[in-house]
Amino acid sequence: MIEIIKEKYRQFQKWQQQPYQVAPMSEETHQCATCGTQFQGNFCPRCGQSSKIGRYSFKNAFLLFLDVWGLGNRGMFRTIRDLILRPGYMIRDYLQGMQMAYYPPFKMFFLFIALSLLVETGVNIRMEDRLQVAQEQFSEGMSDSHAKEQEETSDKDEEKKELLTKIDNVSDRVYDWTMKHLGLVSMLGLLLFSGPLYLFFRKSPAYPGIRFSEFFVAMVYSMNMVEFYSILSEFFCLSMVLEGCFLMLIVIPIKQLSGYSYWRTLLNFFLAMIVFFVFILAAIIAVFFLISLFYTS
Ligand SMILES: [Zn+2]
Structure with a gap:
């Protein structure tokens, strides 16, 4: 019994590493319904129309419906399946040129962010606006901590109070802005973090x-994988802690792509994080230094 499972797992591993195989071309000739050209293959060489276009069916209509959002037929479902079952090997195949087989990474990234906002703001099994709940908790927490601070400073000057409300407003505004530009912010964060990470994976x-x-x-595709799991968990209204755990799954594609062991991959992540935080700290210190220079002069 154990032998059978082991053998199945070996076969699965072999399948994981094998690139996607395009079905062989049929000998059948088609006549293009648009321009009348006779041809073999899936698309008309003259005008580009698919040879599969025939009578309308539900499948056809559904694909056209998906096409409105640019989903169409460009391997969306294959990409999601491969991101779950063989993410790192799929990314390797994509980088080595199999671009028609997979949904484009950046398009997928922004599509998933839009989908995630939709799911977070009500399209889930509880029909609840989870973003609103989170925001209320966030501003409550902020005003709580400031109320405490304000109590403590009640007999001190009004100026400080004013400053605290200002900080409160700014943090609220930063939160709103981040939520509105979530795609941009996460893309920038990803770009910043992939810098130090690259230092440790460039010799994979x-x-x-x-x-x-x-x-x-590769990082964008990996984040798409994480985003897919977190959209699922948001849809079923699972706990937010779980979503943090999904972020850990990012080691799977990076491990498969780089060829390092899981331990080595984790170690590299850890080292990259140290470099990243040192860099951020240095940037913060530099900003404070500049501000103090500005005020003392
Ligand atoms: Zn044609």
Whole structure:
């Protein structure tokens, strides 16, 4: 019994590493319904119309409906399946040129962010606006902590109180802005973090000489995988802690792509995080230094 499971797992691993295979072309000739050209294959060489277009069916209509949002037929479902079952190997295949087989990474990124906002603001099993709840909790927490601070400083000057309300307003505004530009903010965060991460993966055994641009695309696909799981959990209104755990899954694609062991991948992540925080700290200190220079002069 254990042997059978082991054998199945071996077969699964082999399947994981094998690139997607396009079905062989049929010998059948088609006549294009638009321009009348006779041809073999899936698309008319003259005008580009698909040879599969025939009578309308529900499947056809559904695909056209998806096409409105640019989902169409470009391997969306294959991409999601592969992001779940073989993310790192799929990213390797994409980077090595199999671009028609997979949904484009950046498009998917913004699509998932839009979908996630939709799910968070009501399209879930409880029909609840979870973003609103989170925001209320956030501003409550902020005003609580400030109320405490204000109590403590009640006999001090009014100026400080004013400053605290100002900080409160700014933090509220920052929160709103971040929520409105979630795609941009997460893309920037990803770009910043993939810098230090690249330092530790640029000499990967399974993908030697990977470029930063390629590594960044790999990170975008990996985040798409994480985002897919978190959209699912948001839809079923699972706990927010779980969503944090999904972020840990990012080691799976990076491990598969780089060819390092899980431990080595985790270690590299940890080291990159240290570099990242040192960098952020240095940036904050630099900003404070500049501000103090500005005020003392
Ligand atoms: Zn044609």
